[in-house]
Amino acid sequence: MMTEDAMLDFTIEELREFLQADLLDVPVDPRFKERLRRRLWELVQGQLRHGEPGDDA
Amino acid sequence: MPRVRAIRREDSESRTDLELVDEIRAGDESAFAILYDRYFQRIYNFAYTRLRNRADAEEAAQDTFTAVFRSIEAFRGTASLLSWVYGIARNTVNNQIRRARAHEQRVERAQSEIGTPGLGVDDYSPEETLSYQRCAHAVEQALTSVTSWQAEVFVLRHFENLPIQEIADRMDRSNDAVRSSLYRVKRLVVDALESEGSGAD
Numbered sequence: 491m492m493t494e495d496a497m498l499d500f501t502i503e504e505l506r507e508f509l510q511a512d513l514l515d516v517p518v519d520p521r522f523k524e525r526l527r528r529r530l531w532e533l534v535q536g537q538l539r540h541g542e543p544g545d546d547a
Numbered sequence: 548m549p550r551v552r553a554i555r556r557e558d559s560e561s562r563t564d565l566e567l568v569d570e571i572r573a574g575d576e577s578a579f580a581i582l583y584d585r586y587f588q589r590i591y592n593f594a595y596t597r598l599r600n601r602a603d604a605e606e607a608a609q610d611t612f613t614a615v616f617r618s619i620e621a622f623r624g625t626a627s628l629l630s631w632v633y634g635i636a637r638n639t640v641n642n643q644i645r646r647a648r649a650h651e652q653r654v655e656r657a658q659s660e661i662g663t664p665g666l667g668v669d670d671y672s673p674e675e676t677l678s679y680q681r682c683a684h685a686v687e688q689a690l691t692s693v694t695s696w697q698a699e700v701f702v703l704r705h706f707e708n709l710p711i712q713e714i715a716d717r718m719d720r721s722n723d724a725v726r727s728s729l730y731r732v733k734r735l736v737v738d739a740l741e742s743e744g745s746g747a748d
Contacts, residue, residue: 508593
């Protein structure tokens with residue numbers, strides 16, 4: 491897993507590149523976005539379930 | 548009943564990343580949706596800018612968000628979420644670029660091997676040579692029309708003769724994902740061969 495500290499290790503150039511990309515209008519397939527959203531939420535739910543073994547079920 | 552609340556605009560803008568992360572940990576799907584919407588386009592744009600390809604950008608966005616939400620439990624807020632997410636996106640994209648370069652080198656090597664007269668082309672009949680060249684062309688076509696990791700899987704399996712398990716380990720994918728990718732590329736090769744065959748008639 492990547493730590494937060496490790497993630498801070500980037501240059502101003504890289505940050506500028508990221509922010510410039512932020513200004514672009516890149517079309518996204520809405521079906522892909524929605525499909526990924528659903529999969530990620532399932533992932534989060536699965537993790538939350540594992541994190542709470544003493545569920546009130 | 549799923550815990551979905553209507554997302555009001557002011558609601559989505561007023562909550563900080565850290566508040567949203569806390570609410571996600573409490574199982575709030577609307578907080579998750581806000582955070583996802585807040586970062587999706589930025590990450591996708593960044594990936595697309597670097598990779599210049601929709602399929603690769605989608606793969607990078609998927610891998611990035613999967614890594615983010617897989618470790619969201621561990622996020623403590625010592626860094627901003629933006630820098631954390633960006634750091635993951637940058638690493639993901641860089642890995643993808645490295646994999647694509649390695650794949651290109653492998654394909655080039657495979658192509659030069661296919662086209663090397665030293666392989667014994669003279670030993671084959673003209674029909675066999677033509678059939679061999681058609682096959683090589685079909686493989687080349689298939690490999691350029693799939694994502695870089697799928698092409699790499701095919702090369703590892705069919706040019707380097709690695710077992711499925713080893714490919715899955717190397718590529719950090721499941722055995723099923725590797726098999727399904729191999730099936731897809733093979734299907735493309737077969738389709739390309741069929742279309743070449745029908746075109747030649």
